[in-house]
Amino acid sequence: MTPYxxxxxxxxxxQMRIVHxxxxxxxxxxxxxxxxxxxxCNVMYMEELGLIIPNIDAYAKxxxxxxxxxxxxxxxxxxxxxxxxxxxxxxxxxxSDNTLCAEGHTGHCFVNTDHKPISIKKSHPDIYKxxxxxxxx
Amino acid sequence: MTPYxxxxxxxxxxQMRIVHxxxxxxxxxxxxxxxxxxxxCNVMYMEELGLIIPNIDAYAKxxxxxxxxxxxxxxxxxxxxxxxxxxxxxxxxxxSDNTLCAEGHTGHCFVNTDHKPISIKKSHPDIYKxxxxxxxx
Amino acid sequence: MTPYxxxxxxxxxxQMRIVHxxxxxxxxxxxxxxxxxxxxCNVMYMEELGLIIPNIDAYAKxxxxxxxxxxxxxxxxxxxxxxxxxxxxxxxxxxSDNTLCAEGHTGHCFVNTDHKPISIKKSHPDIYKxxxxxxxx
Amino acid sequence: MTPYxxxxxxxxxxQMRIVHxxxxxxxxxxxxxxxxxxxxCNVMYMEELGLIIPNIDAYAKxxxxxxxxxxxxxxxxxxxxxxxxxxxxxxxxxxSDNTLCAEGHTGHCFVNTDHKPISIKKSHPDIYKxxxxxxxx
Numbered sequence: 001m002t003p004y005x006x007x008x009x010x011x012x013x014x015q016m017r018i019v020h021x022x023x024x025x026x027x028x029x030x031x032x033x034x035x036x037x038x039x040x041c042n043v044m045y046m047e048e049l050g051l052i053i054p055n056i057d058a059y060a061k062x063x064x065x066x067x068x069x070x071x072x073x074x075x076x077x078x079x080x081x082x083x084x085x086x087x088x089x090x091x092x093x094x095x096s097d098n099t100l101c102a103e104g105h106t107g108h109c110f111v112n113t114d115h116k117p118i119s120i121k122k123s124h125p126d127i128y129k130x131x132x133x134x135x136x137x
Numbered sequence: 138m139t140p141y142x143x144x145x146x147x148x149x150x151x152q153m154r155i156v157h158x159x160x161x162x163x164x165x166x167x168x169x170x171x172x173x174x175x176x177x178c179n180v181m182y183m184e185e186l187g188l189i190i191p192n193i194d195a196y197a198k199x200x201x202x203x204x205x206x207x208x209x210x211x212x213x214x215x216x217x218x219x220x221x222x223x224x225x226x227x228x229x230x231x232x233s234d235n236t237l238c239a240e241g242h243t244g245h246c247f248v249n250t251d252h253k254p255i256s257i258k259k260s261h262p263d264i265y266k267x268x269x270x271x272x273x274x
Numbered sequence: 275m276t277p278y279x280x281x282x283x284x285x286x287x288x289q290m291r292i293v294h295x296x297x298x299x300x301x302x303x304x305x306x307x308x309x310x311x312x313x314x315c316n317v318m319y320m321e322e323l324g325l326i327i328p329n330i331d332a333y334a335k336x337x338x339x340x341x342x343x344x345x346x347x348x349x350x351x352x353x354x355x356x357x358x359x360x361x362x363x364x365x366x367x368x369x370s371d372n373t374l375c376a377e378g379h380t381g382h383c384f385v386n387t388d389h390k391p392i393s394i395k396k397s398h399p400d401i402y403k404x405x406x407x408x409x410x411x
Numbered sequence: 412m413t414p415y416x417x418x419x420x421x422x423x424x425x426q427m428r429i430v431h432x433x434x435x436x437x438x439x440x441x442x443x444x445x446x447x448x449x450x451x452c453n454v455m456y457m458e459e460l461g462l463i464i465p466n467i468d469a470y471a472k473x474x475x476x477x478x479x480x481x482x483x484x485x486x487x488x489x490x491x492x493x494x495x496x497x498x499x500x501x502x503x504x505x506x507s508d509n510t511l512c513a514e515g516h517t518g519h520c521f522v523n524t525d526h527k528p529i530s531i532k533k534s535h536p537d538i539y540k541x542x543x544x545x546x547x548x
Binding site for chain 3: 152153155158159160162163166184189191192193194195196197198199202252
């Protein structure tokens with residue numbers, strides 16, 4: 001699968017002249033949504049079906065600071081999936097020299113439009129299968 | 138009416154070591170929502186009534202840069218209101234020395250939950266009256 | 275020149291289920307920085323030379339709301355340039371159907387690392403020429 | 412110590428109609444900076460001394476979603492401090508009903524203006540003492 005790549009935006013820097021640490025959580029999200037799209041589970045499409053995937057938690061470890069205009073790549077892996085919960089792992093690399101800049105993980109559940117937790121095994125078997133298959137990669 | 142005041146957050150700075158210019162548009166919004174609340178038109182309450190107030194436009198002029206940890210105050214004025222459209226004016230002052238740092242204006246319309254423009258004169262006469270009265274201040 | 279394109283991120287939406295209006299100011303910046311890079315005036319390189327280009331003002335007019343996951347394109351034009359000041363114009367199109375979603379302009383000056391305004395005609399003739407040439411496009 | 416309190420801003424919501432999860436990392440920062448100020452270690456002052464405190468990591472666990480206009484309070488505790496590294500713990504409560512909405516922790520180191528790690532025990536004994544004392548609270 002092609003990794004998610006883009007450049008750091010100016011407004012993502014702070015007065016330390018590096019990317020503000022909160023933005024890595026956003027980079028994880030960008031890459032996760034791209035990953036879901038690539039495995040056939042477009043997040044907007046799922047929300048239109050009434051299937052919403054909020055975060056349960058998020059962790060980021062900062063190793064080397066990304067700077068404005070640097071290109072980075074986010075590698076995503078679906079680590080676990082039960083139909084009720086799902087975990088992703090991430091590594092962010094600076095593409096110029098393949099330096100690992102940050103890594104982390106996020107946990108998610110599935111909720112309906114009333115924000116009630118659901119298991120998607122029976123309610124959405126096609127999506128269940130796609131995520132299951134992707135978790136084995 | 139008490140003006141809206143708070144300090145600049147670290148994550149609002151950029152690598153120029155000043156507040157990123159896009160955040161002033163957010164400061165305008167914070168102060169506008171505070172203003173609406175103070176005149177009895179709480180924005181969350183209005184959205185629960187099905188009345189949404191999107192932006193038509195936004196303008197900011199940057200005079201003196203705000204920096205991290207500086208306290209600022211946003212003065213808001215409802216400049217015009219027709220029941221269909223509404224305009225606000227803003228000035229942002231650094232409170233330590235009363236320096237005018239930025240000024241601007243925003244235009245708004247009223248839409249229902251289907252994002253269709255509406256006139257609130259007949260649909261919401263109480264809100265119409267409150268905004269009308271505030272526009273004369 | 276290739277226009278600047280990308281998709282709307284989830285975190286750029288607000289509870290109206292559209293892109294928060296402040297983000298268009300950020301889209302303008304992303305496209306402006308891309309434009310400057312393409313004409314040979316990389317913004318990070320210029321900052322390393324001690325040449326910083328803050329905003330004097332910014333205006334955005336919102337016509338049609340962009341939504342999560344929609345691809346958009348930002349067309350940028352250098353409208354005026356004196357060596358002391360510079361103006362850009364922007365149009366943001368939804369690429370799926372070429373709908374104009376927003377337009378706007380920003381004004382800029384040039385400052386040194388002490389944030390003092392400078393004229394780049396004599397101080398940076400190469401950059402002056404590149405921006406001059408781009409303004410005639 | 413008075414806890415850090417404020418309301419959720421409109422632009423902090425996303426299309427789930429809740430605060431976007433990345434913003435909790437920013438709320439932690441706001442409260443941490445407020446805490447440091449209250450113990451006599453103003454972060455802007457420390458940066459002017461050449462003492463910068465970047466994040467090593469950040470974790471947030473999301474329990475109950477905060478919504479637009481809700482007031483919340485962030486309780487911060489300095490959990491550990493060695494002069495080289497420092498850890499903070501956070502709980503975020505919705506103030507209307509004292510519901511725990513999120514909790515988390517962040518790790519930090521101290522660096523100089525060249526972004527080199529330093530121990531502040533000898534370099535900044537007064538700041539060392541203030542943080543040490545606060546960690547025992």
